[in-house]
Amino acid sequence: MVQQIPKQPVPTSPAPPAVPTSADVARLAGVSRATVSYVLNNTSAVRISEPTRRRVRAAAEELGYVPHAAARSLRAGHSRMVLMPAPPVPVGPLYSRFFSELQWALGRLDYTVVQYGGVGLKGDEEARAWAELRPVAVLVPGTGLGPRGVAVLKRAGARAVVTLGPERVEGAHALLMDQRGVGRRAGEHLLARGRRRIGVVLPEEAGLDLFSRPRLQGVRDALHGRADAEVTELPLAYREESATALAARWRSLGLDAVFAYNDEYAMLLMRALQDEGVGIPDETSVVGADDLVLGRLLRPRLSTVHIELPSGQELAELVERVVREPGTAPETHEVLGARLVPRESS
Amino acid sequence: MVQQIPKQPVPTSPAPPAVPTSADVARLAGVSRATVSYVLNNTSAVRISEPTRRRVRAAAEELGYVPHAAARSLRAGHSRMVLMPAPPVPVGPLYSRFFSELQWALGRLDYTVVQYGGVGLKGDEEARAWAELRPVAVLVPGTGLGPRGVAVLKRAGARAVVTLGPERVEGAHALLMDQRGVGRRAGEHLLARGRRRIGVVLPEEAGLDLFSRPRLQGVRDALHGRADAEVTELPLAYREESATALAARWRSLGLDAVFAYNDEYAMLLMRALQDEGVGIPDETSVVGADDLVLGRLLRPRLSTVHIELPSGQELAELVERVVREPGTAPETHEVLGARLVPRESS
DNA sequence: TTGAAAGCGATACCAT
DNA sequence: ATGGTATCGCTTTCAA
Numbered sequence: 001m002v003q004q005i006p007k008q009p010v011p012t013s014p015a016p017p018a019v020p021t022s023a024d025v026a027r028l029a030g031v032s033r034a035t036v037s038y039v040l041n042n043t044s045a046v047r048i049s050e051p052t053r054r055r056v057r058a059a060a061e062e063l064g065y066v067p068h069a070a071a072r073s074l075r076a077g078h079s080r081m082v083l084m085p086a087p088p089v090p091v092g093p094l095y096s097r098f099f100s101e102l103q104w105a106l107g108r109l110d111y112t113v114v115q116y117g118g119v120g121l122k123g124d125e126e127a128r129a130w131a132e133l134r135p136v137a138v139l140v141p142g143t144g145l146g147p148r149g150v151a152v153l154k155r156a157g158a159r160a161v162v163t164l165g166p167e168r169v170e171g172a173h174a175l176l177m178d179q180r181g182v183g184r185r186a187g188e189h190l191l192a193r194g195r196r197r198i199g200v201v202l203p204e205e206a207g208l209d210l211f212s213r214p215r216l217q218g219v220r221d222a223l224h225g226r227a228d229a230e231v232t233e234l235p236l237a238y239r240e241e242s243a244t245a246l247a248a249r250w251r252s253l254g255l256d257a258v259f260a261y262n263d264e265y266a267m268l269l270m271r272a273l274q275d276e277g278v279g280i281p282d283e284t285s286v287v288g289a290d291d292l293v294l295g296r297l298l299r300p301r302l303s304t305v306h307i308e309l310p311s312g313q314e315l316a317e318l319v320e321r322v323v324r325e326p327g328t329a330p331e332t333h334e335v336l337g338a339r340l341v342p343r344e345s346s
Numbered sequence: 347m348v349q350q351i352p353k354q355p356v357p358t359s360p361a362p363p364a365v366p367t368s369a370d371v372a373r374l375a376g377v378s379r380a381t382v383s384y385v386l387n388n389t390s391a392v393r394i395s396e397p398t399r400r401r402v403r404a405a406a407e408e409l410g411y412v413p414h415a416a417a418r419s420l421r422a423g424h425s426r427m428v429l430m431p432a433p434p435v436p437v438g439p440l441y442s443r444f445f446s447e448l449q450w451a452l453g454r455l456d457y458t459v460v461q462y463g464g465v466g467l468k469g470d471e472e473a474r475a476w477a478e479l480r481p482v483a484v485l486v487p488g489t490g491l492g493p494r495g496v497a498v499l500k501r502a503g504a505r506a507v508v509t510l511g512p513e514r515v516e517g518a519h520a521l522l523m524d525q526r527g528v529g530r531r532a533g534e535h536l537l538a539r540g541r542r543r544i545g546v547v548l549p550e551e552a553g554l555d556l557f558s559r560p561r562l563q564g565v566r567d568a569l570h571g572r573a574d575a576e577v578t579e580l581p582l583a584y585r586e587e588s589a590t591a592l593a594a595r596w597r598s599l600g601l602d603a604v605f606a607y608n609d610e611y612a613m614l615l616m617r618a619l620q621d622e623g624v625g626i627p628d629e630t631s632v633v634g635a636d637d638l639v640l641g642r643l644l645r646p647r648l649s650t651v652h653i654e655l656p657s658g659q660e661l662a663e664l665v666e667r668v669v670r671e672p673g674t675a676p677e678t679h680e681v682l683g684a685r686l687v688p689r690e691s692s
Numbered sequence: 693t694t695g696a697a698a699g700c701g702a703t704a705c706c707a708t
Numbered sequence: 709a710t711g712g713t714a715t716c717g718c719t720t721t722c723a724a
Contacts, residue, residue, distance in 0.1 A: 017501075019480075019501065019502055019503045020501065021716090021717055021718085022717070022718065022719095023717080023718095031694075031695085032694065032695045032696075033695090033696095033717090033718080033719090034694075034695060034696080034697095034719080034720075035693085035694060035695075036718095037718070037719055037720080038694090038719095038720095041719085043719090043720090045720095046693080046694090046720095047693065048693065048694080049693065049694095052693080052694085064497065064498060064501040066474050066477040066478055066498065066501070066502050067478055067717085067718075068420070068478065068480060068716090068717050068718070069416075069478040069479050069480070070415075070416035070417075070419055070420050070479075070480065070716095070717080070718095071416075071420050071700090071716075071717035071718045071719090072478075072717080072718055072719075073416055073700095073718095074414070074416045074417050074420055074699095074700050074701065074702095074716095074717080074718075075699080075700050075717080075718050075719050075720085076700085076718090076719075077700065086446075086449065086461065089446070090439065090442040090443050090445075090446045091442075093436065096436035096437075096442070097436050099436075100432075100435070100436045103432065103463035106463075107463065112462070112463065113462075113463035114460050114461070114462055114463070115432065115460070115461035115462075115463065116458070116459075116460055116461075117449035117452075117453065117458065117459035117460070117461065128412050131412040132412055132413055132414065132415040132418075133415050133416075134365075134414060134415070134416065151410065152410060152412065155363075155365065155366065155410040155412070156365055156412050157365045238639060239639070240639070240642055240643075264639075264640065267640055267643055268639065268640070268643065271643040293584060293585070293586065293610075293614065294610065294613055294614070294640060296586055297586075297613055297614065297617040367700090367701055367702085368701070368702060368703095369701080369702095377710075377711085378710065378711045378712075379701090379702075379703090379711090379712095380703080380704080380710075380711060380712075380713090381709090381710060381711075382702095383702065383703055383704085384703095384704095384710090387702095387703085389703090389704085391704090392704095392709080392710085393709060394709065394710080395709060395710090398709080398710085413701085413702070414700090414701050414702070416700095416701080417700075417701035417702045417703090417716090418701080418702055418703080419702095419716090420700095420701080420702080420715095420716050420717065420718095421701080421702050421703050421704090421715075421716050422702090422703075422716080423716065693724105694723105694724085695722105695723085695724080696722090696723080696724095697720100697721095697722090697723105698719105698720090698721085698722100699718100699719095699720100700717105700718090700719095701716105702715100702716095703714100703715090703716095704713100704714095704715095705712105705713090705714085705715105706711105706712090706713090706714105707710100707711085707712080707713105708709100708710080708711080708712095
């Protein structure tokens with residue numbers, strides 16, 4: 001889609017001042033296009049006289065010449081572009097930091113990261129759109145890429161396809177981020193604390209299901225086989241009123257603990273519960289996730305599940321390795337570390 | 347940089363299975379490349395028989411053919427790519443939401459947003475790297491793009507260059523986001539509350555100066571001419587210990603108010619102050635910024651400066667307009683609305 | 693040391 | 709209704 005041609009060519013208003021090409025530079029410098037290329041790329045296999053170099057550089061400077069990346073990669077037959085589709089929903093600070101780090105690390109390896117904002121095409125369509133760009137590697141967060149998509153990308157020359165999500169995809173390398181582990185830690189912890197009737201907050205905001213569902217499942221897993229334990233789903237919007245409403249009917253729910261998806265929802269709910277007079281942790285234990293700095297500020301301090309994402313460095317190295325040796329069998333790495341940080345709210 | 351050629355060509359390990367081209371499709375379907383192009387693009391100016399269409403589509407399907415965006419745009423002479431350099435530091439939720447919205451809105455207009463992760467090249471170098479991609483529009487957050495950079499981009503065919511930052515840049519359209527306004531609102535408010543010795547929190551985290559400095563200046567502006575008022579700069583890292591340390595020497599600072607850069611720093615500091623026994627707002631008023639949901643949860647509730655970013659929709663429309671009519675004189679829009687939301691902490 | 697020319701992949705004009 | 713072919717901008721043999 002990127003380089004897509006508009007149905008109606010943009011109305012050429014006054015006079016589109018032509019973009020200078022290497023031919024223009026050659027003309028102005030009085031040399032051939034080949035020479036321009038040699039000089040501007042410092043081609044070592046060819047020796048060009050200093051005066052000529054000067055003339056070429058001067059001409060390029062004067063015209064404001066900038067090479068045309070598409071033409072260049074077309075000729076070269078490959079690029080150093082690492083494509084990373086933008087996640088569909090604005091994600092949290094954890095992911096942002098990871099992404100910045102990754103960008104930096106790949107930059108060091110002379111790759112360029114392009115975050116591509118495809119408006120939700122469906123499944124294979126999306127992969128095709130990415131494939132049009134002929135990236136050398138594709139890093140796909142979340143679900144939505146199937147084996148078919150992977151095949152499309154590989155046929156289009158992608159040497160590395162890496163998914164970052166809950167499950168492996170045939171043919172692709174996987175950085176497995178099992179969100180269930182997050183819920184499981186919370187569930188185990190609450191169980192150990194003697195809690196049996198556990199609420200699990202599910203954000204009503206669209207797009208978060210991708211994370212919240214597995215976390216819920218993790219709690220269920222932790223409680224598996226305990227006939228005396230029970231999980232209750234609690235939809236909650238990220239607004240004060242929503243939390244207040246939930247808190248108002250809290251006692252009727254008969255819960256003795258709640259795992260709140262993440263620290264933000266946990267803080268929201270915990271405050272509402274306190275305003276309602278619900279004792280924490282005596283009456284109800286509260287556990288969040290993500291270990292945000294702000295969670296430490298509540299009283300009682302918020303217990304949380306600390307999440308360890310892979311370092312951007314690691315992922316960058318994986319990409320580099322796979323690009324250099326595309327034969328590599330798809331690797332699967334468990335990269336989401338989840339660890340409970342007990343504080344005072346549970 | 348994107349399509350840049352590696353110095354050492356990647357070792358062609360076993361046998362890079364060639365990527366299918368439209369010529370391959372043509373061969374398999376027993377037609378010419380022209381016909382393939384007509385069919386696959388549904389060219390209306392040309393009538394192709396249904397049987398032929400089928401054969402072509404089938405061949406394309408079988409080969410897993412995906413068009414090559416670079417070749418296409420090379421031929422076309424333009425693209426629908428809107429380039430947006432990634433901001434150097436992970437920015438907050440406000441910006442993330444704005445960006446998602448923008449992406450969506452531009453997608454609706456059939457543009458594709460590419461967030462480009464250039465590792466900090468300096469000034470004009472950066473603009474050159476962007477120009478290599480020949481984007482139809484460039485949206486530049488922050489500072490770092492000068493008039494020279496704008497010229498480079500325009501010479502490279504960018505029909506719209508829009509800066510999102512504190513000041514205009516010669517030749518570019520500007521969405522002026524004057525962070526000083528944020529500080530000014532806070533300063534005025536605290537002044538009106540009778541406060542005179544005002545602390546301003548400056549995050550120690552790198553890269554935030556871009557926002558924090560102007561906000562500080564805004565507070566200064568608000569106090570301008572008031573000989574009895576005074577501003578004190580308070581460096582603070584986003585860690586509990588840092589806040590605790592600052593709180594420990596709070597009384598020695600002799601301040602009666604603090605504007606804390608944003609709500610997160612405000613919450614951090616406020617909690618530390620409360621733990622230190624500092625009365626809020628009696629002894630010290632606290633004002634944050636960004637109007638985060640969580641700020642409402644503190645007791646006392648956090649006063650804040652609500653920030654109104656432009657809608658992605660608006661910016662998308664500006665881009666569209668300017669692309670269609672590149673002659674347009676650079677427009678400047680004040681887009682950062684700042685409004686004080688008094689709650690209980692001030 | 694430099695230049696002429698082929699070719700990367702796709703499109704659109706001009707013939708047929 | 710199709711096919712041949714020039715062309716976009718750049719790199720890179722091969723010749724001179």
